Amino acid sequence: xxxxxxxxxxxxxxxxxxxxxxxxxxxxxxxxxxxxxxxxxxxxxxxxxxxxxxxxxxxxxxxxxxxx
Numbered sequence: 001x002x003x004x005x006x007x008x009x010x011x012x013x014x015x016x017x018x019x020x021x022x023x024x025x026x027x028x029x030x031x032x033x034x035x036x037x038x039x040x041x042x043x044x045x046x047x048x049x050x051x052x053x054x055x056x057x058x059x060x061x062x063x064x065x066x067x068x
Contacts, residue, residue: 005016013029021027032041 002019004019006013007016008014030041030045032038
């Protein structure tokens with residue numbers, strides 16, 4: 001996943017930097033709440049990923065690394 005900086009010009013979302021995007025490519029736009037800092041957004045995204053990482057890391061094969 002890649003993060004791109006952009007702004008809303010009143011009509012469209014405009015990228016602030018060049019990006020190689022395919023026509024009709026699916027994108028996900030995260031919109032911060034009023035006053036929400038970038039650090040808070042990063043923290044929220046990290047919390048959203050915790051259940052997925054738990055499934056990957058919490059398994060019998062991974063338990064061998066716990067013994068190191």
